[in-house]
Amino acid sequence: MVWSPLEWPVLRQLRSGDRYGRGPAVQSAHTRATQPRTATADRAVQSICPFCAVGCGQKVYVKDEKVVQIEGDPDSPISRGRLCPKGSASEQLVNSPGRQTQVLYRAPGASDWERLDLDTATDMIADRFVESRRRTWQDHDEHGRPLRRTMGIASLGGATLDNEENYLIKKLFTAAGAIQIENQARI
Structure with a gap:
């Protein structure tokens, strides 16, 4: 489109009768062609x-x-x-171009991240969870009172989880004996 001084917003405003410049007089051709x-x-x-x-x-x-x-x-x-x-x-x-869509893992002492498939990562987490629970389980205190807990597992949930996800996470960690369960939305 060839530009013309007649397309200046002030002149369009005068020609169209849009005295306060709040209507179509202030819209450019580009704006009028824009679609949501x-x-x-x-x-x-x-x-x-x-x-x-x-x-x-x-x-x-x-x-x-x-x-x-x-x-x-x-x-x-x-x-x-x-x-x-x-x-x-x-x-x-x-x-987002920065969104991670693959599991990344950095081994202890390593300087670089490596990609893992989801099944391998899930197995690694489950093995570590079970081992930590087994190693830190407290069945009774020093007076013989039942504890049935672990202090070796904690959960800090994120605010992007919905109610149902947080409910299931709370149930899982409580059933596993963890007592240190918190959520970012509450902190």
Whole structure:
């Protein structure tokens, strides 16, 4: 498009009768041609924000099997379409170029990280968990009173876990005998 002085916002404002410059007179051709990412999405999926325990509703817009936008769900009885700044930015959790998508492991004393497959990493964690529990188990105190606990295992959960995940983690660690269980959202 060839630029013309007649397209200056002030002249458009005078020509269109938009006296205060709050309407179409102040929009450039580029702005008028801009479409929201939600308009080109293949579908919208209802979801829940992962950041805290409130459970705000989200609409996740997907195009070509890739998340393109996340907005508040107006049908949610909890948030009625509103999201906090963290919830509004949750699309970055999925699409951030710095997001880790593979398990990384640095052996004790090593200077470099190595990639592990998920099954190997899960087995390593489970073996260490069971061994620590076995090694630090306290069945009774010095007076013979039952303890049935371990002080060798603790849990500090993150604020991006939802209520259900935190509930299951609490049940798992309590069943394993751990008593040092905390969550970042409560600290």
